Amino acid sequence: MTKINFSDQYFMQQALKEAQMAAQKNEIPVGAVIVCNKQIIARAHNLTETLNDVTAHAEMLAITAAAEALGGKYLNHCTLYVTLEPCAMCAGALAWSQINRVVFGANDPHRGFSKHTPPIAHPKTKITSGILQEECAQIVKSFFKDKR
Amino acid sequence: MTKINFSDQYFMQQALKEAQMAAQKNEIPVGAVIVCNKQIIARAHNLTETLNDVTAHAEMLAITAAAEALGGKYLNHCTLYVTLEPCAMCAGALAWSQINRVVFGANDPHRGFSKHTPPIAHPKTKITSGILQEECAQIVKSFFKDKR
Numbered sequence: 513m514t515k516i517n518f519s520d521q522y523f524m525q526q527a528l529k530e531a532q533m534a535a536q537k538n539e540i541p542v543g544a545v546i547v548c549n550k551q552i553i554a555r556a557h558n559l560t561e562t563l564n565d566v567t568a569h570a571e572m573l574a575i576t577a578a579a580e581a582l583g584g585k586y587l588n589h590c591t592l593y594v595t596l597e598p599c600a601m602c603a604g605a606l607a608w609s610q611i612n613r614v615v616f617g618a619n620d621p622h623r624g625f626s627k628h629t630p631p632i633a634h635p636k637t638k639i640t641s642g643i644l645q646e647e648c649a650q651i652v653k654s655f656f657k658d659k660r
Numbered sequence: 661m662t663k664i665n666f667s668d669q670y671f672m673q674q675a676l677k678e679a680q681m682a683a684q685k686n687e688i689p690v691g692a693v694i695v696c697n698k699q700i701i702a703r704a705h706n707l708t709e710t711l712n713d714v715t716a717h718a719e720m721l722a723i724t725a726a727a728e729a730l731g732g733k734y735l736n737h738c739t740l741y742v743t744l745e746p747c748a749m750c751a752g753a754l755a756w757s758q759i760n761r762v763v764f765g766a767n768d769p770h771r772g773f774s775k776h777t778p779p780i781a782h783p784k785t786k787i788t789s790g791i792l793q794e795e796c797a798q799i800v801k802s803f804f805k806d807k808r
Contacts, residue, residue: 566756600780601752608714
């Protein structure tokens with residue numbers, strides 16, 4: 513009998529699968545899943561090029577899909593897993609959603625939300641970083657290397 | 661012959677009309693228009709309750725609609741008029757859009773983007789505040805007063 517481990521690593525692997533789908537569409541490979549009661553209720557990947565819309569980041573699409581799945585706009589019992597540190601836009605949206613927890617893989621020193629003060633995140637939101645950091649950073653690096 | 665004055669005041673009046681439409685739907689009354697070559701290419705108002713989606717701020721909906729109208733995701737020849745100072749989410753989206761200019765009416769000391777450092781706005785975006793400030797603040801104040 514296989515025991516499925518619903519760990520942060522497991523859910524980040526699912527977010528990485530989404531990032532891979534973005535790469536296949538020639539999108540900057542960022543993926544996200546939203547988990548509620550150990551169940552994935554939303555999956556999304558960056559679609560800014562496909563949709564011609566700067567707001568179509570993985571996190572934004574996941575937030576909208578999760579609210580749709582739950583039938584309510586607050587995600588205070590949910591965790592978002594995303595391969596790259598959210599930007600100010602996405603962190604702002606996550607703050608409005610009152611999400612319980614945000615877990616990200618690779619840091620984004622240039623565009624990441626964590627460099628801003630006062631903090632953009634909701635004060636009650638727990639933040640974890642560095643889950644599958646190498647894999648999450650590598651997929652973005654490979655994408656830009658192939659572009660050159 | 662009536663001379664139409666395409667001033668900041670004129671376009672902010674149009675944003676206020678959008679805010680009034682939000683109020684009629686029992687939404688926090690914030691409205692926005694996006695202008696390109698003195699022409700309004702997108703209009704939107706806050707729909708977070710109607711759509712059950714925290715990302716459905718007036719500015720976000722206007723950015724998506726403007727990109728659709730232009731057939732491209734960059735708004736570097738456009739001006740956004742919005743009745744209330746954008747939040748971090750909306751300012752982050754405006755930064756990604758590389759919008760030329762943002763004009764807002766009332767300040768939002770609590771949720772406004774301008775309190776954050778380093779700045780969330782794109783360095784090339786010109787910011788103007790205080791256009792029809794009184795009217796823009798009053799519509800929000802009246803909304804919350806009626807709620808009590």
